Amino acid sequence: MDAYEAIVAKRDRRDYLDKPIPEDVQRRILQAGRMAGSSSNTQPFRFVVLRDPKGDVRQKIGPAGPGTAPLVKAPLSIVVCLQRGSRDFDVGRTAQNMMVAAWAEGIVSCPVGLREEAIASAALGLPDDYIAAIGVAFGYPAPADPNAPVRPNSQRLPMEDLVHYETWQA
Amino acid sequence: MDAYEAIVAKRDRRDYLDKPIPEDVQRRILQAGRMAGSSSNTQPFRFVVLRDPKGDVRQKIGPAGPGTAPLVKAPLSIVVCLQRGSRDFDVGRTAQNMMVAAWAEGIVSCPVGLREEAIASAALGLPDDYIAAIGVAFGYPAPADPNAPVRPNSQRLPMEDLVHYETWQA
Numbered sequence: 001m002d003a004y005e006a007i008v009a010k011r012d013r014r015d016y017l018d019k020p021i022p023e024d025v026q027r028r029i030l031q032a033g034r035m036a037g038s039s040s041n042t043q044p045f046r047f048v049v050l051r052d053p054k055g056d057v058r059q060k061i062g063p064a065g066p067g068t069a070p071l072v073k074a075p076l077s078i079v080v081c082l083q084r085g086s087r088d089f090d091v092g093r094t095a096q097n098m099m100v101a102a103w104a105e106g107i108v109s110c111p112v113g114l115r116e117e118a119i120a121s122a123a124l125g126l127p128d129d130y131i132a133a134i135g136v137a138f139g140y141p142a143p144a145d146p147n148a149p150v151r152p153n154s155q156r157l158p159m160e161d162l163v164h165y166e167t168w169q170a
Numbered sequence: 171m172d173a174y175e176a177i178v179a180k181r182d183r184r185d186y187l188d189k190p191i192p193e194d195v196q197r198r199i200l201q202a203g204r205m206a207g208s209s210s211n212t213q214p215f216r217f218v219v220l221r222d223p224k225g226d227v228r229q230k231i232g233p234a235g236p237g238t239a240p241l242v243k244a245p246l247s248i249v250v251c252l253q254r255g256s257r258d259f260d261v262g263r264t265a266q267n268m269m270v271a272a273w274a275e276g277i278v279s280c281p282v283g284l285r286e287e288a289i290a291s292a293a294l295g296l297p298d299d300y301i302a303a304i305g306v307a308f309g310y311p312a313p314a315d316p317n318a319p320v321r322p323n324s325q326r327l328p329m330e331d332l333v334h335y336e337t338w339q340a
Contacts, residue, residue, distance in 0.1 A: 003274035004198060006173035007267050012207040028174060030333055034326050036266065037182040039283065043327050048334045057336050081338075089281070089304060092262015096206065097177050100270065104173035111259070113209065125337040134259060156204050157213050163200055164218045166227050167295040168251075 001104040010100055011154050013108035014070040016139020021076045025105050026051070029138065032101035033078070036094035044086030045094050045133070048124045050077040060123035061135070065115040074137035079114075081126055082133040091133045098136060108141045171274040180270055181324050183278035184240040186309020191246045195275050196221070199308065202271035203248070206264035214256030215264050215303070218294045220247040230293035231305070235285040244307035249284075251296055252303040261303045268306060278311045 050057055058072045071077045080091050099109040112135035114120040120132035164170055220227055232242045241247045250261050269279040282305035284290040290302035334340055
């Protein structure tokens with residue numbers, strides 16, 4: 001898929017088919033994350049990959065936030081862990097790389113906040129110098145459920161409300 | 171350019187030709203940033219675009235950090251501003267979208283930290299509820315300068331050092 005097309009078409013989705021993601025596709029998603037640039041190439045992120053559908057960790061990570069269901073049930077979930085003191089900005093870069101690469105393979109995804117970070121860190125057995133910064137759930141898209149709760153739609157602000165030239169006032 | 175190829179090939183570069191970026195390409199870069207997902211679609215980011223090569227703001231933003239030279243001299247610089255209290259993660263998502271879209275057009279880029287954020291905010295005239303989260307410099311790649319200071323190379327950690335399965339220990 002064309003890069004620009006993948007980037008602008010990508011939408012966050014949280015409902016997935018119960019269908020495994022092939023090994024080679026998993027590898028490309030991880031490689032996309034691995035190749036993301038980071039501040040002075042410090043690579044402050046690590047990935048904990050949850051792919052065992054009945055794995056213990058899935059259940060333990062559920063209580064780590066109010067919206068973790070996609071992470072528990074997705075065929076592939078990746079928790080991006082960040083070295084303490086590093087910028088969450090770099091987490092966004094690597095996660096976006098993985099999600100756009102997945103989109104280009106027909107796989108949808110959604111970042112999942114881990115509000116109770118300590119619960120997530122304990123579930124994953126992280127060392128003290130890393131935090132569980134974000135979970136990302138991946139899967140083939142499930143057909144839309146007409147009974148699903150309404151989520152904020154994915155409308156974007158008009159370009160002219162988003163962009164200023166030279167200064168904020170312009 | 172293929173999405174996966176653009177994502178994995180993208181390297182951060184800070185030396186640009188003195189050659190303007192066409193309007194339609196600028197538009198696609200901004201559109202890539204605009205379409206990035208964000209937490210509950212809050213779209214907490216705004217873009218201040220610096221494209222006047224002799225603009226005042228360029229000079230005022232120089233003192234905002236030790237490595238701002240690319241931002242001052244790039245043919246296109248975009249400062250991503252973040253609503254206070256929102257996650258820097260979303261800044262990383264939108265910036266990465268813009269940088270990968272640019273790469274696919276043959277344009278290189280580099281995030282530039284604004285350590286003295288207050289200086290940057292003042293230069294841009296930001297309202298109190300936004301901060302200047304990151305600058306991103308864009309341009310056509312300059313030929314490598316053999317006398318340039320050596321920068322950390324862009325080697326990435328081996329996959330097996332980066333990725334854990336199910337728990338950190340595995």
